[in-house]
Amino acid sequence: xxxxxxxxxxxxxxxxxxxxxxxxxxxxxxxxxxxxxxxxxxxxxxxxxxxxxxxxxxxxxxxxxxxxxxxxxxxxxxxxxxxxxxxxxxxxxxxxxxxxxxxxxxxxxxxxxxxxxxxxxxxxxxxxxxxxxxxxxxxxxxxxxxxxxxxxxxxxxxxxxxxxxxxxxxxxxxxxxxxxxxxxxxxxxxxxxxxxxxxxxxxxxxxxxxxxxxxxxxxxxxxxxxxxxxxxxxxxxxxxxxxxxxxxxxxxx
Amino acid sequence: xxxxxxxxxxxxxxxxxxxxxxxxxxxxxxxxxxxxxxxxxxxxxxxxxxxxxxxxxxxxxxxxxxxxxxxxxxxxxxxxxxxxxxxxxxxxxxxxxxxxxxxxxxxxxxxxxxxxxxxxxxxxxxxxxxxxxxxxxxxxxxxxxxxxxxxxxxxxxxxxxxxxxxxxxxxxxxxxxxxxxxxxxxxxxxxxxxxxxxxxxxxxxxxxxxxxxxxxxxxxxxxxxxxxxxxxxxxxxxxxxxxxxxxxxxxxxxxxxxxxxxxxxxxxxxxxxxxxxxxxxxxxxxxxxxxxxxxxxxxxxxxxxxxxxxxxxxxxxxxxxxxxxxxxxxxxxxxxxxxxxxxxxxxxxxxxxxxx
Numbered sequence: 050x051x052x053x054x055x056x057x058x059x060x061x062x063x064x065x066x067x068x069x070x071x072x073x074x075x076x077x078x079x080x081x082x083x084x085x086x087x088x089x090x091x092x093x094x095x096x097x098x099x100x101x102x103x104x105x106x107x108x109x110x111x112x113x114x115x116x117x118x119x120x121x122x123x124x125x126x127x128x129x130x131x132x133x134x135x136x137x138x139x140x141x142x143x144x145x146x147x148x149x150x151x152x153x154x155x156x157x158x159x160x161x162x163x164x165x166x167x168x169x170x171x172x173x174x175x176x177x178x179x180x181x182x183x184x185x186x187x188x189x190x191x192x193x194x195x196x197x198x199x200x201x202x203x204x205x206x207x208x209x210x211x212x213x214x215x216x217x218x219x220x221x222x223x224x225x226x227x228x229x230x231x232x233x234x235x236x237x238x239x240x241x242x243x244x245x246x247x248x249x250x251x252x253x254x255x256x257x258x259x260x261x262x263x264x265x266x267x268x269x270x271x272x273x274x275x276x277x278x279x280x281x282x283x284x285x286x287x288x289x290x291x292x293x294x295x296x297x298x299x300x301x302x
Numbered sequence: 303x304x305x306x307x308x309x310x311x312x313x314x315x316x317x318x319x320x321x322x323x324x325x326x327x328x329x330x331x332x333x334x335x336x337x338x339x340x341x342x343x344x345x346x347x348x349x350x351x352x353x354x355x356x357x358x359x360x361x362x363x364x365x366x367x368x369x370x371x372x373x374x375x376x377x378x379x380x381x382x383x384x385x386x387x388x389x390x391x392x393x394x395x396x397x398x399x400x401x402x403x404x405x406x407x408x409x410x411x412x413x414x415x416x417x418x419x420x421x422x423x424x425x426x427x428x429x430x431x432x433x434x435x436x437x438x439x440x441x442x443x444x445x446x447x448x449x450x451x452x453x454x455x456x457x458x459x460x461x462x463x464x465x466x467x468x469x470x471x472x473x474x475x476x477x478x479x480x481x482x483x484x485x486x487x488x489x490x491x492x493x494x495x496x497x498x499x500x501x502x503x504x505x506x507x508x509x510x511x512x513x514x515x516x517x518x519x520x521x522x523x524x525x526x527x528x529x530x531x532x533x534x535x536x537x538x539x540x541x542x543x544x545x546x547x548x549x550x551x552x553x554x555x556x557x558x559x560x561x562x563x564x565x566x567x568x569x570x571x572x573x574x575x576x577x578x579x580x581x582x583x584x585x586x587x588x589x590x591x592x593x594x595x596x597x598x599x600x601x602x603x604x605x606x607x608x609x610x611x612x613x614x615x616x617x618x619x620x621x622x623x624x625x626x627x628x629x630x631x632x633x634x635x636x637x638x639x640x641x642x643x644x645x646x647x648x649x650x651x652x653x654x655x656x657x658x
Binding site: 104141205 | 521524525530534535
């Protein structure tokens with residue numbers, strides 16, 4: 050596996066809702082095996098960018114390459130092959146409420162592999178114990194707390210051993226201990242399995258713990274892309290405020 | 303606060319909004335008794351709360367009140383005016399004509415998305431007939447149970463009652479002309495061609511059309527549809543196609559039940575009220591009941607089944623807003639489905655009546 054190979058490349062991506070520009074000429078590269086964090090203040094276009102990368106929204110113009118292939122020009126069947134190598138954890142979990150937890154986690158395996166049912170169940174059990182949710186195996190999503198739903202969603206996202214894992218606000222609404230555990234889990238996945246991880250978040254603690262590189266979006270514009278040290282050196286007013294590096298914020302403390 | 307002569311009020315250092323109701327009452331009273339202007343002197347007032355600022359502005363704008371403000375008030379008032387100086391119009395505030403134009407445009411774009419959705423749904427449903435991939439195992443059977451099997455009792459009861467009442471009302475008229483035997487023709491043709499398909503479709507639209515819209519719109523709001531999509535599972539294949547297949551089978555079967563039970567209701571009236579002998583009723587019914595009628599009846603019910611699923615899915619996928627949006631989607635889908643069913647029925651009846 051080549052280090053520093055660009056697994057996702059985005060060129061001049063522009064997106065609009067009606068007439069409002071949400072993403073303005075975004076270009077970026079995400080390297081294989083890194084933890085890439087998309088951040089910025091609310092309404093900056095973070096989640097919109099994520100949804101464009103995973104194909105839920107179509108941009109006005111621009112180019113998105115995943116595994117070196119342009120996903121915007123390809124047929125649905127071809128894109129579905131790429132999606133099978135991707136895991137996504139949504140903000141609210143997005144578990145199917147009509148199914149038990151284990152069925153939710155088993156879904157991708159059931160539909161995209163020809164594994165026997167007993168093997169699928171064993172894989173599901175293993176992934177659920179990875180996120181510490183053995184006891185939730187036969188529960189319904191409505192019986193879980195918010196944090197548990199997120200962890201089940203993570204188990205579902207990694208059940209196919211994806212090459213890229215996307216997180217939409219993984220630690221929003223979690224207590225600091227659970228959030229830290231989740232971050233540990235993310236780092237573990239990255240180290241053990243070499244998964245590329247893309248996280249949308251604005252949880253400061255979490256960013257500092259996990260980020261290899263960050264992208265800072267301000268009103269849909271890419272104002273910074275690089276490591277945290279470089280971000281500090283860039284000395285941008287808004288970023289300084291965001292990270293608490295500016296004088297103004299310090300005074301308030 | 304003190305009142306110096308009649309029309310001048312001088313206020314203390316503190317002015318809080320608790321005093322305001324009484325003050326406004328007093329001012330109104332003074333206004334009634336004199337034609338002169340009233341002077342409110344706030345020149346000493348230094349401590350006041352944010353609500354009081356709004357009251358100061360209200361006094362300032364009143365033509366019959368002359369106000370004297372302290373520097374503090376003048377400063378805060380300027381700030382306050384700056385803060386409220388923005389347009390409070392929303393895109394929802396439009397004139398009647400504009401809203402009419404918007405409604406027409408909205409209908410056009412809805413029709414467009416409906417047609418595109420229909421094409422997609424037919425495509426995937428047709429493929430789903432031959433290919434089980436992309437849906438939960440047993441989901442078609444499960445949908446048949448929900449939408450078909452569970453609707454049998456209510457359809458049974460209602461079409462029996464409709465058949466019974468329809469025959470009773472007609473029997474009273476036919477009796478006067480001694481045309482008792484024609485009750486059989488009336489109820490057989492009426493049930494098979496019109497009432498049977500309509501009753502079944504309206505009940506199913508109310509039961510399952512709304513359920514489809516509610517289910518899909520909830521899945522949309524909780525991002526379940528997005529999750530399906532990124533798991534490389536097409537929501538149309540996974541959610542809509544099983545319903546489409548199940549409904550295409552179930553509604554014609556429910557229609558057959560409705561037809562037969564309705565005719566049975568007519569049989570009861572014919573035998574008990576008009577005194578027709580059972581074997582005459584049955585012989586007559588069999589001779590009236592041509593295969594062609596059944597073909598029309600089932601054709602209608604198949605079309606109705608597609609309309610109900612497509613309209614439910616359309617309102618489900620295009621849901622806006624949260625819990626309220628789900629309710630709206632369910633309601634609109636029932637109304638639109640029943641409307642579409644009756645329109646289609648009228649259209650088809652006219653075609654069949656005049657062409658053949």
